[in-house]
Amino acid sequence: MVDASNLPASAGAKRPGQLSEFWRYFKENRGAVIGMWVFAAFVAVAVLADLIAPHDPIVQYRDHLLQPPFWVEGGSWEFPLGTDAVGRDMLSRLLHGARFSFYVGVVVVAFAASGGIVIGLLAGFAPKWVDTLIMRVMDIILAFPSLLLALVLVAILGPSLTNAMIAIAIVLQPHYVRLTRASALSERSKDYVTAARVAGASKLRLMFITVLPNCLSPIIVQGALSFSTAILDAAALGFLGMGAQPPTPEWGTMLAEAREFILRAWWVVTFPGLAILVTVLAINLMGDGLRDALDPKLKRS
Amino acid sequence: MSVQTQAPAQAEAAPALVARNLSRWYEVKGGFLGKPRTVKALSEASFTLHAGETLAVVGESGCGKSTLARLVAMIEPPTGGTFEIGGVKAQGEALKRLRTDVQIVFQDPYGSLNPRQRIGSILEEPLLINRPDMPKAERERRARETLALTGLRPEHYDRYPHMFSGGQRQRIAVARALMLDPKVLVLDEPVSALDLSVQSQILNLLIDLQERLNLAYLFISHDLSVVKHMADKVAVMYLGRPVEIGTRDAVFAAPRHPYTRALLSATPKADPRQKRNRIRLEGELPSPLNVPPGCPFAPRCWKAQPICRQERPELSGAPTLAACHFPEA
Numbered sequence: 001m002v003d004a005s006n007l008p009a010s011a012g013a014k015r016p017g018q019l020s021e022f023w024r025y026f027k028e029n030r031g032a033v034i035g036m037w038v039f040a041a042f043v044a045v046a047v048l049a050d051l052i053a054p055h056d057p058i059v060q061y062r063d064h065l066l067q068p069p070f071w072v073e074g075g076s077w078e079f080p081l082g083t084d085a086v087g088r089d090m091l092s093r094l095l096h097g098a099r100f101s102f103y104v105g106v107v108v109v110a111f112a113a114s115g116g117i118v119i120g121l122l123a124g125f126a127p128k129w130v131d132t133l134i135m136r137v138m139d140i141i142l143a144f145p146s147l148l149l150a151l152v153l154v155a156i157l158g159p160s161l162t163n164a165m166i167a168i169a170i171v172l173q174p175h176y177v178r179l180t181r182a183s184a185l186s187e188r189s190k191d192y193v194t195a196a197r198v199a200g201a202s203k204l205r206l207m208f209i210t211v212l213p214n215c216l217s218p219i220i221v222q223g224a225l226s227f228s229t230a231i232l233d234a235a236a237l238g239f240l241g242m243g244a245q246p247p248t249p250e251w252g253t254m255l256a257e258a259r260e261f262i263l264r265a266w267w268v269v270t271f272p273g274l275a276i277l278v279t280v281l282a283i284n285l286m287g288d289g290l291r292d293a294l295d296p297k298l299k300r301s
Numbered sequence: 302m303s304v305q306t307q308a309p310a311q312a313e314a315a316p317a318l319v320a321r322n323l324s325r326w327y328e329v330k331g332g333f334l335g336k337p338r339t340v341k342a343l344s345e346a347s348f349t350l351h352a353g354e355t356l357a358v359v360g361e362s363g364c365g366k367s368t369l370a371r372l373v374a375m376i377e378p379p380t381g382g383t384f385e386i387g388g389v390k391a392q393g394e395a396l397k398r399l400r401t402d403v404q405i406v407f408q409d410p411y412g413s414l415n416p417r418q419r420i421g422s423i424l425e426e427p428l429l430i431n432r433p434d435m436p437k438a439e440r441e442r443r444a445r446e447t448l449a450l451t452g453l454r455p456e457h458y459d460r461y462p463h464m465f466s467g468g469q470r471q472r473i474a475v476a477r478a479l480m481l482d483p484k485v486l487v488l489d490e491p492v493s494a495l496d497l498s499v500q501s502q503i504l505n506l507l508i509d510l511q512e513r514l515n516l517a518y519l520f521i522s523h524d525l526s527v528v529k530h531m532a533d534k535v536a537v538m539y540l541g542r543p544v545e546i547g548t549r550d551a552v553f554a555a556p557r558h559p560y561t562r563a564l565l566s567a568t569p570k571a572d573p574r575q576k577r578n579r580i581r582l583e584g585e586l587p588s589p590l591n592v593p594p595g596c597p598f599a600p601r602c603w604k605a606q607p608i609c610r611q612e613r614p615e616l617s618g619a620p621t622l623a624a625c626h627f628p629e630a
Contacts, residue, residue, distance in 0.1 A: 191413035195477065198374055199427035200400045213417040 025293035032289020038282035045095055046102035054080070055089035057096040057249040062087050066265045082267045084258060090267060093249035094275050100250045101231045101279060104165055108230035109223050111169040116176020117219065121207045123177065124184030135181070138174035146171045146229075147236055154242040161234070161250065164243040168233045172226045179222055183215035217294035224287035228280040235276050251276050315388030317484045317517035318350040318373065318403075324381035325368050329590070340589050342368040344541045345382065347616075350534075352484065353511060355518040357532035357549070359525060359564070363586060365541040366521045370489040373519055374405040387484050401431050404478035408490040410470035414462040420473055421458040424448065427480045443480065450513075451476040452506060468499035472506065479510070485517045493524060504530060525568045529553060537561045540597040541589055547621025557623035560598050596626065 027033055045052070055061075061083060068075045069082045069090075081090040123134040141149070153167035187193060188211060196210045237243035238252025246253060251272045258268035325343040343365040350356045358366050372379045375396060384391050386399050404427075407413040414423060424444035428435055445455055451472045462470060471491060478486055488507070492500040504527065511518060522528050528535060528549070535552040537545040537560065545558040556562045563580040584601045587593055593600055599609040604627050616622040 191407040191409060192415040194376055195405070195407065195413055195474075196415070196426065198376060198400075198403075198405050199477075199481070200397075200430045201426070202430075205430070210415060214415070 029289040035282040035285030053092035112172040120180025161244040228283035322382035357528040360538035401481040557628040
């Protein structure tokens with residue numbers, strides 16, 4: 001009854017918009033929806049880390065070195081997931097680590113995407129030789145294994161979280177350039193772009209106002225997927241000592257610090273590892289769902 | 302070589318559009334290490350079009366109709382020849398000013414509207430670009446006016462293109478073309494993507510608008526029944542060249558070029574009992590990469606003589622201009 005009375009009103013008010021159509025496709029993919037909720041929880045933790053963490057992440061409780069989680073003998077509720085080798089609370093460090101990972105993801109994707117979009121549009125609209133030049137430079141960047149290139153860049157810039165983010169953004173940028181260029185080329189030949197040209201639109205207007213909004217779907221998907229790549233690469237650089245420096249509670253750095261205690265205290269490596277795994281998996285699942293929902297080629301009817 | 306006007310009343314005003322020997326050649330790569338070759342998409346097209354008149358350009362696919370449309374709409378520069386709009390030569394500095402005088406309506410109404418823009422902003426964009434000092438309220442007033450003029454409803458202003466049918470989209474495309482008060486409207490097969498019932502609505506809208514706004518139409522089409530309905534003058538093209546130009550009545554009643562005769566004989570007739578003398582052409586359209594010397598139609602023409610293969614005929618004669626050594630009548 002409730003549905004029946006609601007239906008005509010909502011149908012009459014507005015025809016299904018792009019957002020509701022997107023949601024209809026997105027929610028068909030169960031994994032993507034779960035991924036989205038996990039990601040939402042991750043974002044909430046990142047934002048609220050100060051409020052929900054029981055301890056300061058860098059305070060060392062010298063009486064509780066390598067204390068196990070609460071359900072293991074010797075553990076206590078004071079440190080629910082135990083403590084590390086210098087007595088810092090694992091749970092608090094993990095919660096604060098989410099903040100760094102989120103920060104890395106957002107900054108890296110923002111830089112890589114904005115730079116990649118501008119360069120890609122330029123390549124799509126510039127004369128042929130500029131296009132060739134840009135694309136060959138991007139090919140060169142892509143020819144290196146991405147982590148190796150990031151490692152080299154960090155080695156040059158000096159190890160820190162900021163430099164790691166710059167390096168990862170540079171490594172991820174070519175993907176955006178290629179995507180943007182490809183969609184810009186296919187959109188550019190369409191009649192609506194020609195119509196805007198006949199109306200006198202400048203090249204900049206064509207690039208950013210006419211064409212760009214129609215290229216965004218694949219870029220959004222790439223953004224979601226490279227968010228997880230950025231987190232993973234930052235953790236890897238942290239693990240190799242080239243990213244965030246101790247005592248920063250970054251997940252990769254935590255793993256690196258805990259390496260020597262793997263056999264004695266399983267919790268110091270398990271939890272940061274799990275955190276990375278769950279976050280990256282959730283974002284990838286969500287990205288897959290985004291791709292299914294936004295790619296017109298995969299749409300049914 | 303241009304067609305003289307039949308309307309003396311308009312003789313004083315400069316014609317809306319004059320084309321003189323318009324040509325467009327494209328260089329194509331001849332494959333690996335091959336010599337680049339030239340595609341002569343359009344050669345030496347000349348005509349005059351007055352305000353309030355419709356010139357229909359007909360011909361089969363690949364004959365250069367759309368190239369002509371793109372040149373006149375200033376999407377591409379011509380490689381040869383010139384054209385004037387309202388008496389001003391479309392060259393150099395003047396191009397920018399003339400931009401607003403020629404607008405184009407495309408064939409495919411599904412590709413010609415930006416899917417991410419609302420109808421209102423699609424219509425206002427030309428004003429935003431060309432009259433940047435016009436206040437927003439004035440732009441919106443004009444957009445709504447044009448919406449009404451093209452038979453759309455005011456509530457369509459806030460909708461997106463995907464909410465419209467093909468016919469409505471084509472109305473929107475026409476409305477957008479009218480926003481800058483152009484003198485010449487290039488219609489590149491504006492109805493061939495539409496249903497038959499919708500075609501006539503759009504055609505009648507175009508005729509109505511022409512009468513009200515005194516527009517000159519360059520009407521590209523391959524549908525002869527549509528041309529018969531719309532045109533004042535007809536130009537028949539073959540392989541990038543106009544082969545016959547004349548008033549609609551003269552061309553349809555007494556075609557002088559053999560190709561025009563063949564084209565007209567291929568039009569379906571509504572009366573099944575009427576006897577049809579369909580002329581079947583032998584052979585294929587030659588590649589525009591390799592236009593035969595002499596008359597381009599000679600390889601397929603049933604009247605071809607040796608001279609046709611050596612010497613290209615000029616447009617000449619009366620009542621229509623035909624490029625043929627042995628025209629009819």
